[in-house]
Amino acid sequence: MDRADIPPGTLEMLILKTIARFGRIHGYAIAKFIQQATGGVLQVEEGSLYPALQRMLVKGWVTAEWIPSGPKRRARTYRLTPAGRKQLTAEVSAFTRVVEAITRVIQPLEEAP
């Protein structure tokens, strides 16, 4: 299967959704989950997760907390704030609207003989 670049602007939505699903989760796990869940279709440069997380921190959508992970190592985990939850809902519904609209445009073409 071909791999596709992730549509612009959706990365944040995917991250928010992933955090929402797990409640509290670190960056590496977010990356792995997105990869697995999309079956490797979406091409995400793993590192680009981190600038996005920083933006979300500054915007107040998520909070971060360090927890120990094995000896002498710790991981930064993220949680959604109420503002983040609202943002997720807004982005999902906006995204859905766009997808539905696009689908309506392209469906007749596929049905045409």
Place this chain on the structure above:
Amino acid sequence: MNPLGENWRKLLLLRRRPQMESELEEEMRFHLEMQAEENRAEGLSDEEAAHAARRQFGNTARLGERSREAWEWPVLESWIQDARYALRGLRASPGFLAVAILSLALGIGVNVAVFSFVNVLFLRPLPGVPDPGSLVSVYPRNRASGGFTSCSYPEFEYYRDHNRTLSGVLAYLRIPMTLRAGGQAERIHGELVSPNYFTVLDVKPALGRLFTAGEAEAPGSGAVVVLSHGFWERRFGADPGVLGRSVRLGDGSFTIIGVAPRGYQGIVLDWYGPPSAWVPVTMYRQAVPPLAEVDALGSWGMQSYPLVARLRPGVSLEAAAADLAVISARLTSQRREAMGRSLAEYAETVPELFPASQARFWPGFRRNVFDFLALLSAVAGLVLLLAYVNVANLVVARAARRQREVAIRLSLGAGRVRLMRQWVTENLVLGGLGGLAALLVAAATAWFLGGFHQMFRAPVRLDIALDGRVLAFALILSAITGAALAVFPMRLASRLDLNRMLKSDTGTPGGTRLRAQNGLVAGQVALSVVLVVGAGLFVRTLANAYAADPTFRPEEVLLTDLDVASAGYDERRGGALYAQLLERVRALPGVRAAALVFVVPLGGRRGGTNVETGPDETGRRKKVQVGFNVVSPGYFRTVGIPVVRGRDFNASDRPGAAPVALINEEMARRLFPGREPLGVQFRVEWPPAGLVEVVGVVRDGRFRSYRSEIEPTVYLPLAQRFLRSMNLEVRGTGGVERLLPAVRRELAALDPDFPLTGAQTLAAHFDNALSQERLTASLLSGLGLLALALAAIGIYGMLSYATAQRTREIGVRMALGAAGGRVRRVVLGRLLRLIAIGLGVGMAAAYPLARLVRSRLFGVEPGDPLVYLAAAAVLIAAGLLAGYVPARRASRVDPVVALRCE
């Protein structure tokens, strides 16, 4: 979603950035390690596992950069970076920086100061009052004379009760009062106000209460006083216990009921100071004894109360004006009934309305204030232009010096846009620094200008505050100036020819720069000419104005007010006080003469009356308007105006004796041409009408101002025409201010409660009266000197640069036999041509400008050749002086050295 919260968090993060960097790094390392472990679990070697993890992860440096952007304000921070770079660059040339900032500070500062006057006089809303926008000032215009007046109390009441557009109207009357508390008497500025005064203004008390409805309805009721916050602090040490205390105002006892809020300083700025106390007008007889004989509440003729009204919501000023005009027309019949037809016609008015914030001073002064502000603005604009030209000159030189650096940076791939942005930033930073320094200059200028009490020819007290509006003006002006400065280096940059620049060994294209500099120098000369010519015209005006004063050595005369009326004296006691005080003061050591006078000449006031002569040979009587003054014996000796015929008043001119008068030469010429005036009798209409006999003739002098015509004037003796408000003049030897304590002591010996105010020398009094002239003359002289200095610096810089550029050429010429003197002549000759161009342009501009201010000149024409010649001479001298050093340097070029440089 919430940009405010976002910016706030970014601000909080500002100090934590190093920690965030390390945390981010740790987080990314964690990711890479986890990935590497997973890869190892899939059977890769350690090295391969780590490598694969990094490949999947992406460029950590770039990702770190992008993460950091989340914490920053990217656009803002890159501007800050530019500004920092600019600052570093500017600091590297401290000489340039100092001259540029000083020039800009002067140029911008003077403009900010002038704007702060405009702000106070016309823009700032009435302070200390809720909803000042709905307040309007009502100033009726007299139908007959066209001049502004105020309203009489009956008119006020009629407007108050019959309008349909106002939610309230108040009346007030600013008047000096004498306040006594704790055994100390003091003259204060008080206001007699309609009892609804504070209600209409909607002012809330800082302490106690304000006037209540029904408190002061009937005349003689409402013996209460509200103090201003400033007066309460100054006089009563902000003691809250003053409430309920009683003080004496004039003849009456008043209870202090409250203190106005700090921010409220009265409605108008006239009278040099804010009011200190407010008293219901119903108590005017007690509070202000001089008004005791007047029917201040019932007289239609006493048009002395300015009105302020609050518009009903939704009503425009025009609608209210129309409403009041209709009411005013209805007033006519009432006025006739009350005053009689002929007098009523004199009192007929049409109300004019102004927003209260724009009528902070007597509307009759508006014209003069506008004109003078326009003159100040024009001069300030000229100074800014001059400062701008000066700095532009420096900026061009600086840009030219850096052209090689720029060329190298361009050829190494720096973007032109980026480079230009840096230059614009540098100049904006320069403008900003100049603007900051300008605030200091503005404060100093405002303070300096504030020292000229009557600079608007109106007794306006200006409280110059740097409020938001003034700061915004300074900011905008700085930004515009900075941006305009960037034009020059930008033009140079856009014309850069990389090839030529890099090839040329001198590294600077002289042509562009020299042309720009020549233009700027000629411009500086032209601006200087305008200012120097202006200075010349106004200095001559001032000199002529001083020459118009006939007083002998006015700096040796001490002048004070002597107002027996407000001290509660009647004619008998007042007359006694006058006589005794004069006697005591004349006996003081160091006093050469002392006298009392009603109107001090050249103070802006005049006394007027009508006289009627007896029938001459043909039986005709002459009736003329004349100036009049009331003086005590010895007045003419005190001020040094000679009595040319007959005698001065003396002790024999007592109340019971034959009424006498002195006249001036002009009156003798006009009324009794070719006749002996001494012994002639004529009738004076006022004060108390009666026949007087001429006993002497005095030298002419002007009354109201140095510009007024010399008018026929009659002087009457104080002993026969008692007046309750006089001025004491004392001529002494040496510093007359030292006499003041002694005079005070003598007065206190006669009446310890008597307030003595307004002490100054007669010279200071004239200085005050000539504030506007002195201000204009000193401002233009100072700025003219500044302009000369700037032009000289510009010429020096330009010539030094030009000769340095042409060292080689000069060397060749000298090697070919040109003498040093000839080189010097050529260099100076070119400079003279430049100055000549500047002179021509400057004079062509100065003449029409001078014609614009013709009405302000006195005894000198706008085209006065002497002034223009002097200006040209001064500029040529300054130019040659500035040009001599570089010219001499050029003439001493050693051809061998110059050519060896190759």
